[in-house]
Amino acid sequence: MKIFNHIQLAYQAMMRNRMRGILTMLGIVIGVAAVIVIGAAGEGAKYSIKATLASMGTNLIMVTPLSNDPGGTRLQSEELQTLTLKDIKAIEERSLYVSAISPSSQSEGQAIHGALNWPTTIEGVNEKFLPIRNWSLKSGTMFTEKDVKTYAKVCVLGQTVVNHLFSKGIDPIGKIIRFGKLPLQVIGVLNIKGQSAFGQDQDDVILSPYTTVQKRVTASVYFGGIYASAKSEALSDAATKEIVDLLRLTHRLRAEESNDFEVLTQVEMLRTLNTVTGLLTILLMGIAGISLLIGGIGIMNIMYVTVKERTREIGLRMSIGARGRDILSQFLIEAVLISVSGGITGIILGQLNALIVEKLMHWPVAALTYPMLISFSFCTLIGIFFGYYPALKASRLDPIEALRYE
C-alpha cells in the first residue's frame, strides 16, 4: 500500500477528532516552544557576554599580584608588592607576542569640581592604555609619553565622572578638577563603555599617568596590575606563557616556588563564562525536555484511548481488506502527524516568544537552527515511540471481535 494513501487515511481520521488532536498537540507545542525559547535565550546570553568581553579587548591579558607566601600579614591583591616597573620593562623589551603593555595603579578617592563631587577611582596608566583595553576617546586627547615622564597633572575622564562633576552643557576639556588634594587638568573624555561582564560601571574612572598617580596618590612604586595586549587573539596563549616566564625571571623565582602573580586572559574568562551559561542552558533545556517527554506520554495516552474507542472502525477496516500493517501504519502516522504538527507550531511559537523577549527585555536572542532541528526530530521520534505500542495493539486485533465490540 502506498505511503501517501496511509497519510491521507491518517489525516482523515485526525480531522474527525480535531479538538482532541489539538489538545494532545498542546503538550508538544509547549514543550518545543520552551526548548526553543530557552535555547535561544541561552545562546543570546552567550553572545552578550562575548560582546561585552570583546568590548574590553579580545587580546587583553591582565596580570595581578598574588601572594606566594602563606605566612605574614595578608593583603589585598592591589597592595601586594610584587609588580614593578622592572617587570614592565622586561616584557616591553623581550616579549615577542605582546604588542603593548601598560601598568595600572588604582586608588579610590573623591573627585571634586566646583560645588560638585563624586567618589570614584583613579587609574594610573601609560599612554598605550586605551588601545590595550579597546577604549576610545569621545573628545580631547590621551596623555603622551612625555606626560608620563614628566609626572604631568593631566587626566582623561569616564562619562560617569563627567556626568557627576559637570552640569549639562559644560565642556570638561581644559577644566581643572581635583582628585583628593591633587589638581588635574582634564584633557580628554572617554566614550561610553557601559557595564562590564561583571556588572562594574566601566565609565566611573579617571585615567592619569601612572607616574603622577604613584607619586601623588598611592605613594608606592608597586603596581596593582598590568594590562597587556597580545598581537592577536590566537597568540593570546603564547603571550600569556611568555609573560609568566619573563615575570618569573625578573622576580627570581626558583623552579619550586609558585607564581607571585596571576595572569588572566580574556579568552580564559570567555571560556569560564561560557561554561557557566552553557551549564545553565543545558539545565533549563533539560527541564524543557521533560515537558516534551510529558507531551509524548500524552500522545501515548490519547492513542490508547483512540484505539479502544475506534475498535469497531479497526474491525471494519480489516473486514474490507486492511492488513495488520496497514492499521499499524495508519495509527503510527496519526501519532507522528500530531507530534510533528505540534512540533512545528511549537517552533513558530517559540521563535515568536524569543522575538518578544528580545524586544521587551533587550536581551539579544539568537535564532538558532539546531534546537529547531533537534526538537523537530525529537517530536517525530516521540510520535513513533509513543504511537508504536498503541498502533501495534490496534494492528493485532481480531477483526471478528473488533467488529462486534461495543
Added chain:
Amino acid sequence: MMNDILVLDNIKRDFRRGDDMIRVLKGISFHIGAGEFVTIMGSSGSGKTTLLNTLGCLDKPTEGTYLLDGTNVGLLSRDELARLRNRKIGFVFQAYNLLPRTSALDNVALPLFYNPAISASERKERAAAALEAVGLRERMQHTPNELSGGQQQRVAIARALVNEPVMILADEATGNLDTRTSYEIMALMQELNTVQGKTIVFVTHEPDIAAFSSRTIVLRDGLIVKDNDNPDIHPARQMLEELPLMDDY
C-alpha cells in the same frame, strides 16, 4: 452449477474454551453459483455467525475446504485473507459501520484505499458511480449523521459494491430498519442481483426477508437442515408499493 463462486466441503469449526471443545459447525457442504441470491437462516446458536465469518474470510475452518472464486481460503495467511476480502467480498453490516464525520463519498471509497492499484482519481470516480448505483447521487457529501438509517445502509451497500466483489455478504443488513426501509433495501438487493447479476449471501433470522431471495439455507446446531430453491420470489419493489402509506398520528 456451472460457475460456482462458493464451494464449501464438509466445513467444521471448533472452539476451545478451557478444557471443553465446542463444535459450532459440524460439517457443512454447499455450493453457491454466480448470480444466486441466498439467504442463510437459523436461530441464535445455530452457527450462523461462525458460518458468516468463514464465508467472509475473517475466520478459517478447523476442517474441510472452502473455495472462494477458486481460491482455497484455508491455505492463506492473515495478510492474504485481508487481500482476498478486499478484492472478492463486499460486506454489509447490521450497524452500517460507517466512519463518523466522514462524507458518504469518502466512506464508499474506503476499500479502494487498501488496493494500491487504484489511483486517487479512479477512487473518486468509482465511489461516485457506486453511490449513484444505490440512488444517493445527491447525498455524496453528506456525513452519516445527516442521513437516515436506510440511506446509511445504502451508503454501506455502495461501499460493498465499490471494489466490484464476486459476492456481497450481508449480515442482518435490515436488522436495524423498519419494514418500509427494509423493503427498500431488499428491493435494492434484488435489483443488484437480477439487473447486475451480483451474487448475494444474506444472513438473517427473519423469514419474510428470506422470501425475497432465490434460495434459502437453514442451519440448526451446526448442520444444514434445509436447503431449498425458492419457487415464489417476492418482488420487493412491488410489495413496497403495496404497503399502506404511513399514517402520522
